[in-house]
Structures are given as C-alpha cells and as structure tokens.
Amino acid sequence: MLDIQIHDSPLDTQACIDFTSHPNAGGNTIFVGTVREFTKGKKVIRLEFESYEPMAIKEMTKIAEIAQKKWSTLAVSIHHRVGVLAIGEVAVVIAVSTPHRKAAFEACEFMIDTLKETVPIWKKEIFEDGEIWVAAHP
Amino acid sequence: MTIKLVAYGIAKDIIGKHQVEIQVEAVNNIGELKEWLCQKYPDFQKLRSLSLAVNEEYQEDVFxxxxxxxxxxxxxxxxG
Incomplete structure (x- = not known):
C-alpha cells in the first residue's frame, strides 16, 4: 500500500501514521523533515520548495516500491510540501510499517536518503542578505 | 529541429524563464543537448550535476x- 502526495499546504503527519497502521505491523517509523533556522551560521528567513510534480510523484513511488521489495514493507506514506515554508514547518513526512522494527528503520532511512538524491524537488533558502538554491553547486 | 525546454530551480534562473522553444541543429540526443546547453548557458557547467528528463523519466545521453x-x-x- 502506497500513499504518495505533494501538497502546497501544511502536511498532516498523523495522516501518514494512520495510513501505515497495519494489523501485521510490528513497528512503524516516521521521519519528519523540518525547516532549520540556521545554515552554516546564516539565519534563514524562509524556504521555497518547487517540484516537477508528475515526475516527483513517479520517483517517490519508485523509491517506495524498492523499499517494498527490499524490506517487505506493509505500507508506505510519503508526503512532500512545496511552496513557501517558515522556520519549523514540516517539509516532508515519510512513514513506513513493517512486520519487525529493524526493517522499518532501515526502509525509512533508505527512502529519505534516496528522495534527496533523485526526486525532482528544489529548495531555495532565503537569507536576510540573499538567497541560494540548495546543493546546486559543488 | 525545434525542442521545447522546461526548466526548474536554478535552471529556470539560468535560462531566464520556465519554458522556452529552441531551434537546434546537430542535436540528436540527450548528450548533445546537454553540450548545447552548457555552451549556450555556461552557468550550467558550474552545477554539481545536470540531468535531462523526457516523458517524466531521467534519460541517458544516448536517448x-x-x-x-x-x-x-x-x-x-x-x-527533503
């Protein structure tokens, strides 16, 4: 069972947990990615996320399917936010349930790590004195 | 031939707009289009990576x- 979504409004972490609740689950892990106030000592005012939505949904689905095969996940929910985010707001939620807890931790870490490498979503950090597309340059 | 380009993130800043139609000659595959882009917009050479997608999928240079x-x-x- 997969639940892959992109929203331009605040994410509902509980909805992801609820989706992945499963009678055969022995564990459910949740990763919640939030907007940090400081990057390399610079104060961030806000973040702006944009996505190439149809491809981003496809790529997140691929990641969840790989996790399903490798860790026999029972249910996966990935919700990503786009638009303007303030400090402390939730940018991404990944929830996963598996029969045993170790697989749930491993699958969750794999999915957030891979999402950051392959999913066409871009983050711009806006500072008091400028802005930068995160990770664009070496 | 005419190719429609769509750009996101810093790529949008580099080409100056979200969508543009380009006229190209001797550009037949993804690899050649990457070279064309890097020549026309040298800022692409400064990026950590540059990928191109067609049909909502990453495509190899030979596509x-x-x-x-x-x-x-x-x-x-x-x-994330």
Whole structure:
C-alpha cells in the first residue's frame, strides 16, 4: 500500500501514521523533515520548495516500491510540501510499517536518503542578505 | 529541429524563464543537448550535476530526441 502526495499546504503527519497502521505491523517509523533556522551560521528567513510534480510523484513511488521489495514493507506514506515554508514547518513526512522494527528503520532511512538524491524537488533558502538554491553547486 | 525546454530551480534562473522553444541543429540526443546547453548557458557547467528528463523519466545521453519532445532540465535536486 502506497500513499504518495505533494501538497502546497501544511502536511498532516498523523495522516501518514494512520495510513501505515497495519494489523501485521510490528513497528512503524516516521521521519519528519523540518525547516532549520540556521545554515552554516546564516539565519534563514524562509524556504521555497518547487517540484516537477508528475515526475516527483513517479520517483517517490519508485523509491517506495524498492523499499517494498527490499524490506517487505506493509505500507508506505510519503508526503512532500512545496511552496513557501517558515522556520519549523514540516517539509516532508515519510512513514513506513513493517512486520519487525529493524526493517522499518532501515526502509525509512533508505527512502529519505534516496528522495534527496533523485526526486525532482528544489529548495531555495532565503537569507536576510540573499538567497541560494540548495546543493546546486559543488 | 525545434525542442521545447522546461526548466526548474536554478535552471529556470539560468535560462531566464520556465519554458522556452529552441531551434537546434546537430542535436540528436540527450548528450548533445546537454553540450548545447552548457555552451549556450555556461552557468550550467558550474552545477554539481545536470540531468535531462523526457516523458517524466531521467534519460541517458544516448536517448534520441525528436521534434515533439518536451525536455525538462533537472538541476541538482534538494528535496527533503
């Protein structure tokens, strides 16, 4: 069972947990990615996320399917936010349930790590004195 | 041939707009289009990576382009 979504409004972490609740689950892990106030000592005012939505949904689905095969996940929910985010707001939620807890931790870490490498979503950090597309340059 | 380019993130800043139609000669595949982009817009050479997508999928350099293709420029991603 997969639940892959992109929203331009605040994410509902509980909805992801609820989706992945499963009678055969022995564990459910949740990763919640939030907007940090400081990057390399610079104060961030806000973040702006944009996505190439149809491809981003496809790529997140691929990641969840790989996790399903490798860790026999029972249910996966990935919700990503786009638009303007303030400090402390939730940018991404990944929830996963598996029969045993170790697989749930491993699958969750794999999915957030891979999402950051392959999913066409871009983050711009806006500072008091400028802005930068995160990770664009070496 | 005419190719429609769609750009996101820093790629949009580099080409100056979200969508543009380009006229190219001797550009037949993804690899050649990347070279064309890097020559026309040298700022692409400064990026950590540059990928191109067609049909909502990343495509290898050998992927053949046709005039109907919409090519999406994918600069280094930074979601999560």
């Amino acid at each position: 053949a382009l046709t005039a109907k293709d919409e090519v999406v420029i994918i600069p280094p991603v930074s979601g």
